[in-house]
Amino acid sequence: MNFQGQWKPVITMVAVNFGFAAVNVLLKKILDQGTNHLVIVAYRQLISAIFLAPIAYFVEREIRPKLTLQILCQLFFSALVGVTLAQYFLLLGLKYTSATFSCAFINMVPVITFLLALPFGLEKVNLKSLAGGCKVFGTLVCFGGVILLILYKGKPLINQHHLTKHGDMTFSTSKTESWAIGTIFLIAGCIVWSSWFLMQARIGKRYPCQYSSTAILSSFGAIQSAILCLIMEKNLSGWILQGKLEIASIIYAGVVGSGLCYVGMSWSVKQRGPVFTSAFTPLIQIFVAIFDFSILHGPLHLGSVVGSILVIMGLYILLWGKSKEIEVCQTQTKQAQVGQLQDEQSTAVSHIIPVTSDSTVP
Secondary structure, three states: OOHHHHHHHHHHHHHHHHHHHHHHHHHHHHHHOOOOHHHHHHHHHHHHHHHHHHHHHHHHOOOOOOOOHHHHHHHHHHHHHHHHHHHHHHHHHHHHOOHHHHHHHOOHHHHHHHHHHOOOOOOOOOOOOHHHHHHHHHHHHHHHHHHHHHHOOOOEOOOHHHHHHHOOOOOOOOOOOOHHHHHHHHHHHHHHHHHHHHHHHHHHHHOOOHHHHHHHHHHHHHHHHHHHHHHHOOOHHHHOOOOHHHHHHHHHHHHHHHHHHHHHHHHHHHHHOHHHHHOOOHHHHHHHHHHHHHHHOOOOEHHHHHHHHHHHHHHHHHHHHHHHHHHHHHHHHHHHHHHHHHHHHHHHHHHHHHHHHHHOOO
């Protein structure tokens, strides 16, 4: 097992999801303070584009393929789906719920990605094999965990007096949080984000420069989000950031969340495929649960814990099945190559033998 082929994608996705977790916690904080979610998307994408553009120019200038109109259109729609709409819906869901719940709900992304990949031929399931059975079983376990997260809240595992004493509760009694609306937005966000993984897998084959493609995505995302915000929000005062927390959070979200994390995901999709990349999203839930309790002082309920455990178990059963499937494909490929080499050697020998036998005839 070499580092480049096995461990590097794993470490990359752990770092990516840690970055996303920190972004979600910080954005939840400034959303609760009244910052417009579309303004957040526009600013973070603009910062991401400014941050990545010089890196893309110097790192990939010698290997960057020609940017055709077709690739540019694909990147535009990829930005619309995976950046503008995904962040729009997910931030709205985050606004109406909590950081822990929204990230737990995002754990549906790998399952949705897997299901969407099937009709496009990006994933195949052989129910007669162990790997195929694990992929299906993991999907069902994960889906059951998500249903539990939605339908069962359970008793709080942390003393509520501790939460109110040390800070504002995520489930504030001073404002009404529409969980039904938030759930709808989260479902929409998960669907469009899952679609982005499939689109990026296709784009990555034609334009395999992660820094350049992410910089272009961020530029398109900033323009799209700004236009959408100006259409929906006429008050320009919302564009003025107030306070160090807002400025620092959006800069961090732009550089890390919309910049480096998207670069890491694009690279992982190219290396190991969309299902492998999306299968690491449960790590966001673990990191956010820690941040949510320690920083946002959010409550922790039994349903969230049990549902999250089921989701993580299901996803890593799915991931194990995927890894076994890759091993089988690699073994079959090597066997085919060995067989082809043996056939070529046999053909070469068959051409040599007659010549040798003729030369020895008296």
